[in-house]
Amino acid sequence: MKVNYGTKYSLPMLIWLTLLFIVPSAIIIMFSFMEKNQYGGVNPVFSLQAFKDLMNSAYFKILLNTIYIAVMSTIFTLLLALPSAYYMARSKYKSFLMLLIIIPFWTNFLIRVYAWIAVLGNNGFINQFLLKIGLIKDYIGMLYNNNAVILVMVYTYLPYAILPLYAIIEKFDFSLLEAARDLGASKSQSVFRILIPNIKSGIITSLLFTFIPAFGNYAIPQIIGDKNTNMLGTVIARELTTGRNWPLASAISMLLTLVTVIGVLVFTSKQKNIKKVI
Amino acid sequence: MNGSNIKVKNVNKIFDDFYALNDVNIDIKAGEFYSLLGPSGCGKTTLLRMIGGFDEPYDGIIYLDNTNLLELPPNKRPVNTIFQSYALFPHLNVYENIAFPLRLKKYSEQEIKEKVQKNLSLVKLEEHIYKMPSQLSGGQKQRIAIARALVNQPKVLLLDEPLSALDAQLRQHMLLELDSIHDEVGITFIFVTHDQQEALSVSDRIAVMNEGRVLQIGSPFEIYETPADKFVANFIGETNFIKGKVTEVMDKYAKISSENVGDIYVYLDKKVEKGSTVHVTVRPEKIRITKEKPQNLPETFNLFRGKANKLIYKGFQTNFFVDVNEKFTFKVLKQHARYILDEGIINWYEDVYIWWNVDDGFIVEVEQNEG
Numbered sequence: 037m038k039v040n041y042g043t044k045y046s047l048p049m050l051i052w053l054t055l056l057f058i059v060p061s062a063i064i065i066m067f068s069f070m071e072k073n074q075y076g077g078v079n080p081v082f083s084l085q086a087f088k089d090l091m092n093s094a095y096f097k098i099l100l101n102t103i104y105i106a107v108m109s110t111i112f113t114l115l116l117a118l119p120s121a122y123y124m125a126r127s128k129y130k131s132f133l134m135l136l137i138i139i140p141f142w143t144n145f146l147i148r149v150y151a152w153i154a155v156l157g158n159n160g161f162i163n164q165f166l167l168k169i170g171l172i173k174d175y176i177g178m179l180y181n182n183n184a185v186i187l188v189m190v191y192t193y194l195p196y197a198i199l200p201l202y203a204i205i206e207k208f209d210f211s212l213l214e215a216a217r218d219l220g221a222s223k224s225q226s227v228f229r230i231l232i233p234n235i236k237s238g239i240i241t242s243l244l245f246t247f248i249p250a251f252g253n254y255a256i257p258q259i260i261g262d263k264n265t266n267m268l269g270t271v272i273a274r275e276l277t278t279g280r281n282w283p284l285a286s287a288i289s290m291l292l293t294l295v296t297v298i299g300v301l302v303f304t305s306k307q308k309n310i311k312k313v314i
Numbered sequence: 315m316n317g318s319n320i321k322v323k324n325v326n327k328i329f330d331d332f333y334a335l336n337d338v339n340i341d342i343k344a345g346e347f348y349s350l351l352g353p354s355g356c357g358k359t360t361l362l363r364m365i366g367g368f369d370e371p372y373d374g375i376i377y378l379d380n381t382n383l384l385e386l387p388p389n390k391r392p393v394n395t396i397f398q399s400y401a402l403f404p405h406l407n408v409y410e411n412i413a414f415p416l417r418l419k420k421y422s423e424q425e426i427k428e429k430v431q432k433n434l435s436l437v438k439l440e441e442h443i444y445k446m447p448s449q450l451s452g453g454q455k456q457r458i459a460i461a462r463a464l465v466n467q468p469k470v471l472l473l474d475e476p477l478s479a480l481d482a483q484l485r486q487h488m489l490l491e492l493d494s495i496h497d498e499v500g501i502t503f504i505f506v507t508h509d510q511q512e513a514l515s516v517s518d519r520i521a522v523m524n525e526g527r528v529l530q531i532g533s534p535f536e537i538y539e540t541p542a543d544k545f546v547a548n549f550i551g552e553t554n555f556i557k558g559k560v561t562e563v564m565d566k567y568a569k570i571s572s573e574n575v576g577d578i579y580v581y582l583d584k585k586v587e588k589g590s591t592v593h594v595t596v597r598p599e600k601i602r603i604t605k606e607k608p609q610n611l612p613e614t615f616n617l618f619r620g621k622a623n624k625l626i627y628k629g630f631q632t633n634f635f636v637d638v639n640e641k642f643t644f645k646v647l648k649q650h651a652r653y654i655l656d657e658g659i660i661n662w663y664e665d666v667y668i669w670w671n672v673d674d675g676f677i678v679e680v681e682q683n684e685g
Contacts, residue, residue, distance in 0.1 A: 211401045214368055214397070215397055216403075218393075220419065
């Protein structure tokens with residue numbers, strides 16, 4: 037008799053996902069349709085108040101700003117990750133370069149974010165250096181704006197973007213580029229027509245690895261960003277704590293998840309098309 | 315003539331501490347099927363990559379007709395390459411692979427279609443036009459690579475060990491096909507191989523290379539029958555080398571005394587002096603083998619009595635290893651046409667006579683300053 041072990045063996049995974057992913061998500065959905073409790077938490081009464089609050093144009097602006105920061109961070113990360121991964125894959129010192137990529141992970145993420153204050157702040161390296169050589173007379177305010185957030189996002193997610201790209205470029209057959217050149221392609225044509233299409237799945241993985249955490253980020257905009265034009269992640273935290281509006285925080289969370297899911301679906305549906313072609 | 319000539323002049327290539335190419339001079343005629351033959355690491359692929367534009371010489375010039383090829387980037391050279399790994403683009407189907415160079419040149423869709431179909435029919439793979447490279451067999455990939463390389467109508471086609479990944483039977487078949495494609499398109503083919511059989515069977519001329527040098531250039535017949543030195547004689551086909559001292563020089567022949575074999579006479583095709591040490595080569599198929607003492611011998615011959623101590627039956631022929639004086643083993647080939655019926659089979663350890671015409675043995679190398 038043929039025994040189907042699939043269900044049996046996948047049971048622990050099923051329990052794991054149910055407890056740690058589906059149940060919390062369900063709770064968030066439930067909370068978003070309830071009344072807020074004056075002292076935090078929710079009253080178990082059905083209400084659409086949270087979604088009415090969400091229609092406020094202020095939140096729409098924050099959503100747009102979040103998308104802007106996430107998209108810009110993703111673009112810059114990828115622009116840096118592609119050449120870095122290419123160079124790493126072709127270098128003689130692959131394992132050494134890999135070590136350099138991994139070293140930042142040995143330090144706590146928050147400490148690394150705070151370290152940027154020591155670099156960009158008014159008393160940071162850059163300002164102090166420029167003042168000392170007399171290039172500027174007063175501090176340049178480099179922190180607490182969108183650009184600083186994007187910079188630190190790029191710094192944080194660059195390794196996550198490089199690794200999948202490196203993995204796929206390392207497997208790429210570079211004689212294909214010679215073949216393309218041989219057949220009349222210029223250097224850039226050979227990269228865009230041959231290299232990029234063949235490493236597309238790695239590019240999409242890198243995009244997701246950057247976009248998803250950037251979009252839902254809380255710590256970086258909280259520490260580095262402008263208090264007025266925040267990201268959705270910081271707004272959720274604010275509503276949960278000082279705002280004492282759990283239903284609204286839950287509704288914003290749902291919005292965030294929704295946008296992320298749509299983004300992922302768009303990317304992965306493209307990936308399926310590529311697999312069909314390959 | 316659709317092809318171009320290629321002139322390689324005084325080309326050197328130095329890697330760290332050795333010459334990958336050492337003063338290479340090659341003159342390839344338009345429309346020729348020209349082979350670069352040599353063991354791996356002899357520089358043949360480096361030379362091919364230079365013509366293709368993927369490697370640069372340390373010094374020297376490579377001309378195509380009258381233009382200096384080295385001044386052009388690979389995509390501007392009227393030269394196309396068939397890579398050892400075929401290098402088909404895995405994300406494009408057969409049609410798009412062949413259309414790739416045409417799309418770069420911005421041909422119209424109609425022109426592209428016509429050219430792709432024409433080249434696919436040249437390699438007889440019309441029915442696979444929409445397959446992906448991963449769905450093709452090795453031989454089919456090879457043919458698509460040929461069709462793709464020819465669609466640009468290059469003046470010269472470079473083939474980098476194109477058959478090495480195929481099995482023996484398919485290799486033979488593709489070789490004949492390459493030959494007929496060469497006849498059909500009429501362009502210059504430069505064929506890099508380490509397989510002497512491949513080179514001999516299709517080339518108009520062959521350049522034999524070793525350790526970055528060109529040792530001999532000639533037709534397959536010249537290379538095989540009159541190898542320039544010991545390396546060439548050994549690399550192309552099998553042969554017997556006999557080392558000995560020249561004891562007598564006549565006007566057409568020389569007498570050589572070998573410690574192992576005894577006295578032999580050889581055809582004199584280069585100047586030697588009495589007393590110098592030389593290496594003589596005799597091809598195994600030039601040596602006859604008989605059980606009885608041979609009758610009707612030519613005027614000049616070398617005859618030895620020996621023992622057939624080992625033999626390898628190959629169906630169409632037998633390879634004999636005949637020990638002479640218990641010191642030297644001659645390799646002898648015997649074709650089976652008539653032999654078994656007329657003479658009876660020679661068995662292991664049987665005493666035999668071997669002999670060859672003096673004209674079939676000659677000196678390949680003279681050792682310098684011996685004694």
